[in-house]
């Protein structure tokens with residue numbers, strides 16, 4: 230806020246001559262100008278500094294993302310010394326002296342498992358081996374998803390029942406006819422279309438244990454242990470028989486081979502080879518069915534699609550308009566929906582939405598009603614929910630573009 234002339238402390242006495250007043254004001258002006266100059270310089274410096282930090286932040290964020298994405302190696306902390314941290318790498322047993330941030334050093338203790346990058350810098354601390362297994366494999370003795378909970382993908386549902394459920398329920402039919410049931414079924418299609426639900430519903434229907442493993446976790450989180458975890462997965466399935474093994478994001482372990490021959494690639498290859506050998510040696514697999522899923526069919530190494538492996542491909546697309554309406558009805562079954570809600574009209578409006586989007590719209594519409602202190606969910610709530618979800622998607626895309 231600027232002072233008014235009346236409030237300004239004048240640099241002269243009231244009885245000073247005109248000339249003295251002018252000189253005093255002149256002097257004050259010069260001081261103010263030089264202060265102004267000084268402030269402007271400081272502002273420029275601060276802006277330059279800000280830019281520098283901004284760039285550094287972006288670089289670090291990018292670096293951080295890259296570090297987390299590229300496969301890392303596993304090592305065990307041997308000793309914390311004043312020179313750094315001595316680690317022993319798994320696999321080759323080589324010891325190395327490496328540096329860590331002060332923050333991470335405080336959390337580290339000898340015998341801790343850590344992930345290191347290509348330059349052997351410690352990127353993160355890992356969980357105990359037993360925790361790893363528990364986290365990488367999600368075991369559900371009796372999943373509660375049924376086929377009645379899945380909408381808009383009847384054909385795919387039929388195919389999954391035929392190829393996965395029938396061999397579990399009536400193996401004698403395949404024996405009588407004299408054909409082998411498909412070894413593995415690969416579900417492919419965009420995210421959130423119900424692939425996981427299909428696998429869970431089969432397990433539910435056949436009273437099988439559902440065992441899920443995420444390919445991306447194997448590669449990014451449990452580095453150096455992929456092949457072993459795949460072995461463990463099948464061992465667990467044999468113990469839990471009948472079992473449905475669901476390998477999500479299989480593209481992470483079975484992507485086409487790239488030209489680069491980094492050790493990270495070699496590690497992914499080892500994991501994939503283990504998976505293939507488990508599947509190939511699966512003649513006596515008993516009551517275990519394998520379902521894999523991917524959003525990136527184009528990236529898959531064709532080796533996994535050979536006969537005897539994932540030889541039945543089922544595309545699970547986004548639902549069409551009738552499918553969307555059906556999914557709305559499924560997810561609003563236990564909601565208090567107002568009479569004005571027209572699911573047919575909503576389904577028409579939300580072109581390109583996935584099943585997961587429809588589910589999110591229902592939950593969000595309910596939230597709008599709660600915020601408004603109502604117990605009934607109206608058509609306006611559904612519209613607002615769709616708008617919000619689209620907006621969030623756009624924001625997410627912008628963020629990922631910024632840090633891409």
Ligand SMILES: Nc1ncnc2c1ncn2[C@@H]1O[C@H](COP(=O)(O)OP(=O)(O)OP(=O)(O)O)[C@@H](O)[C@H]1O
Nearest residue numbers: 378379380420421422423424425426556584585588
């Ligand atoms: N066809 C569908 N019918 C009913 N609900 C669905 C359908 N598809 C998705 N959903 C809802 O979206 C959620 C996520 O779906 P699901 O995990 O099965 O998708 P996905 O295809 O496995 O996705 P991703 O590829 O991202 O793992 C489900 O829990 C369910 O609430």
